[in-house]
Amino acid sequence: MQLDSIFSGKIRVKLLTKLLLNPASKVYLRGLERELGVSSNTVRLELNKLNEMHLIKVQVDPDNTKVKHYAVNTAHPMFSSLRGIIMQFVGLDQIIEQVIDKLGNVEKVYLTGDLAEGKDSPFVDLVLIGDVDKDYLYQLIQKAEGLIPQKKIRVAVYASQEQHAFLDNFNGPYFHLLN
Numbered sequence: 001m002q003l004d005s006i007f008s009g010k011i012r013v014k015l016l017t018k019l020l021l022n023p024a025s026k027v028y029l030r031g032l033e034r035e036l037g038v039s040s041n042t043v044r045l046e047l048n049k050l051n052e053m054h055l056i057k058v059q060v061d062p063d064n065t066k067v068k069h070y071a072v073n074t075a076h077p078m079f080s081s082l083r084g085i086i087m088q089f090v091g092l093d094q095i096i097e098q099v100i101d102k103l104g105n106v107e108k109v110y111l112t113g114d115l116a117e118g119k120d121s122p123f124v125d126l127v128l129i130g131d132v133d134k135d136y137l138y139q140l141i142q143k144a145e146g147l148i149p150q151k152k153i154r155v156a157v158y159a160s161q162e163q164h165a166f167l168d169n170f171n172g173p174y175f176h177l178l179n
Contacts, residue, residue, distance in 0.1 A: 018118025
């Protein structure tokens with residue numbers, strides 16, 4: 001498999017970004033058509049190509065056999081590498097290296113907002129769980145934003161005992177970025 005066949009076209013990059021950022025997500029044709037603003041045929045062609053490469057898998061809805069859901073194939077040999085490329089593409093790798101890894105007392109990190117849905121966004125919205133020195137956090141965020149100037153980082157911090165309050169009350173999309 002050649003990389004140029006994986007990354008050809010803006011629609012394919014958007015689909016891969018959506019699916020690789022949040023591997024637990026499932027998408028369907030009509031939803032992608034609306035979200036990406038392109039015809040269902042364009043989306044269907046790209047989904048078929050990704051399926052032929054075994055990068056995604058198709059799941060038929062048991063209640064409505066006409067509806068197919070698509071999810072990333074986490075068992076694909078290139079899954080981790082491709083996910084790493086997508087994380088670099090949106091700047092998450094720099095945030096992890098320059099902010100989260102240096103804080104030390106972070107127990108969990110959740111990605112929220114548009115990026116959690118796999119949509120492009122000028123904002124990286126994170127929720128940190130743990131004992132965090134907020135002054136140091138904001139210094140690290142400033143440095144990280146200098147490395148990814150196309151993104152602004154927004155962070156909410158919860159103490160360990162407040163984690164359940166976040167998970168129980170948060171209505172938007174989120175996924176566990178790392179432990």
